[in-house]
Amino acid sequence: MESFSVLQFLKDKTILVTGATGFLAKIFVEKILRIQPNLKKLYLLIRARDDKSAKQRMFREVIEKDLFRVLRDTWGDSLDSFILEKVAAVPGDISYEDLGIKDSNLKEEMCRQIDLVVNVAAITKFDERYDALLDTNTMGAFHVLSFAKNCTKMQMLVHLSSAYACGEKSGLIPENSFTMGEMLKWPRQLDIMAEKKLVEQKLNQLQTTGAAEDEVTSIMKDLGMERARWYGWPNTYVTIDSPLIAYGKGKIDCLPVNSQTIFDLIPADMVVNSMIMAMVANANNPSSQMIYHVGSSLRNPIQFFQIHEFVFHYFTKNPYIDKYGNPVIVGKFKVLDSPAKFHKYMAVRSVLPLKVLKLVNLVLCRRFDDICNEFNRRLKLVMVLVNLYKPYMFFQGIFDDTNSEKLRRAMRESGVELDSFNFDPKSIDWEDYFLNVHIPGLLRYVVK
Template sequence: MVDGARIIEYFRGKSVLITGSTGFLGKILVEKILRVQPDVNKIYLLVRGIDAKQRVDEEVIGTELFGLLREKHGEEGFQQLVEEKVVALAGDIIYQNLGLETPMLEDLAKCIDVIVNIAATTNFYERYDVSLDVNVMGVKHLCEFAKQCARLKMLMHVSTAYVSGDREGLILEKPINLGESLRQGTYLDVDAELRLVREAKKELQLNAGDEDDASRTERKAMKELGIKRARHFGWSNTYVFTKAMGEMILGQLRGDMPVVIIRPSIITSVQADPLPGWMQGTRTIDTLIIGYAKQNLSCFLGDLSMVVDVIPGDMVVNAMMAAMAAHSEEKGVQAVYHCTSSLSNPATYSMLYEAGRRYFYENPRVGEDGKVIPTKEMYFFTTITRLRLYMMLAYKLPLEILHLVNLLLCGLFSRVYNDMNRKYKFVMLLVDIYGPFAFLKGCYDDMNLERLRMTMKMNTLEDQMFNFDPRTIHWEEYFYRIHIPGVLKYLCK
């Protein structure tokens, strides 16, 4: 049984190594551990850069998210707590031994109880070599280090629900087997993919021109290779493809080490504590909200009746902490949890859209010129073909005509042309990036997480501090009162 009191007690005296602490989930996790259990032994934060402490101070501890903790302890007490408990380590999971010197690595291996891997490159169209380094080899290097940790009680790996690709029906919480592919008749050999990248880069270097040109050519080639390989095996982009490979490597190398894989869907702003609405980094639906707020987005791809699987960041962290306490020292376990909402409390695109309409009609945006930006209706197209036809007739053809007229009239309509062209490119970029997710018909099974939830009766204040039940969320109100204002405050600057 896991309840709030047990979760809090679990972290007493523990030493936790966290990667990806400068990211959205990482910050929430660090803050939560410090707030609920100040008697944690140490929280080690592995961050890139020469001055790791400065990065942690500025990008983690110095953020608004830690305001409640500051208020609780006072500025002096807060600084003392951080000084005693938080240790910044300059390193990187893309390197063997995590980029740490041998003495430091050996000292860490003697004291670490829990490893939490949140580090990832989440760029859908990242360079293939970069994605493999972080999302695949990073997992390998952490596994190798974890096996050296004498006191290790568990390794937690944060993945994504979208490693399942565009499957339909109920998607189960089960591990991905080595070599498993989404395209029938193909076998995904991770080592072969790593060799392919090395050989491709070697060939590019042999045919390279000047340094700048070579760099641009390599960057473009690596991005294209990532998408090509992802789609060859049935995934839509490089991010989810390499995250799936990372899970395979983890399953292969874990041995009898207790492992928990957390697969969130679209992570949205903090719902409850420590700071409702706080967020970092633009997610899929946030791009749509920002585009609508600025009225750069007049149409998009999607069916308003379809489910958009979202989960607040604080709920993901609460589930992570509960799972750590539940599976600590369970030799040989490999637990998979979907932190999702599509099965237990589905939100639809119409809920998000109506909340957005309501919000912007009641709180109209003001442009840089001081004028109110009128809120217009957005049109949704249920097929890519219809959207492309609309964009051609409404934007592409008028743009071509306007371009010719503009040339004849010596740039008289440059401003109008540039504005229309920007909107056209913005919509088409979003379609290219997020189009594959617009019609996902999969529903993520969360029975493993439900079993974990059932052990928490939510009778005490401690239990309520670790709520991760999406059924407690009223989506329309959450979007209207918390998430959309959060997007505008923290992302739309």
């Protein structure tokens, strides 16, 4: 890679980006448009009824976001015309064949022009309906691959996935792929068509019995969690943000967690930088099927007790202001080093007092309904978070990133501007990152 090769590689390229309104895709799109305005075209696949709706979503949920302020400052009043020239919003959905693109002329045009496909589309909720997860995260990836194979100029497909798809492994986890049907719980084999048939049978059964939509949704979510556990996956996706926000709001004050557990965290801009560099590095090797772990657990590990200290320090100095204008005073997490200890603690601290409160409420003609409901809501929130995060609170794996380190070494040797495309986890100062970047960003852009 020569020093100019990144920009040279992107020049005159046509790129299809799926999941275009999602978190990582927006960062990728902004970076590409900012560093190489001379690309040929970006096709953004967006769930929408028609062209007009897709374009509206593109501007409302992507271009008009604060993330694009540098581009806005650079282009000024010309930004919209630049976007309309370089970016095309395509109504579609990866859960359908041909990505749900109904306009045959547009589809043929895309297949003739596209050089690169970046698949970032996925459902990232823990407990989404199993039918929706299969359609998007499994069949969707297959549909993207099939579409890419029909692109005559196709150079590369970049697919993103959570490294925690490894399940509850321990030790050093290599950058290896699974063989078709391979499962974490050997000798079980995954048959996607059998899973789809199982879902169809369950949906038909629920329809026959006249189940309400809420009941169908609940049952399909439970089925997804059940099948994930059967095959060895604890959940689908994880970020640490929900517990952090709940803690700052005073909603939770204890967690079942090993304080020495290493959390594999990586800033989103580093993920995008690694995507771009991986494309450049593999451009002349069309048969390459490289897997890159972009993480921190091997080279710059951060443990729960460190995160705990940073978060406590932040919310002590900068308390969250509740809807009544009052500061929320937080204490340190009570750390319970096993699920059994946590459930015992909750039984004494919350479950038993709630039962007593409900009894008193009945005796006093439901005078304390609001208090009971709020108490019950908080308890449910804690239990949901704990059940979802429990596998990660005791996770014992470390993600090997040998391939990523080789890519970083190639960057250094070729003279690529490291500040512009840095994805080295060793460069992260975790205290500075949490106190000055991550938590303030959550409060500004995520917390409602």
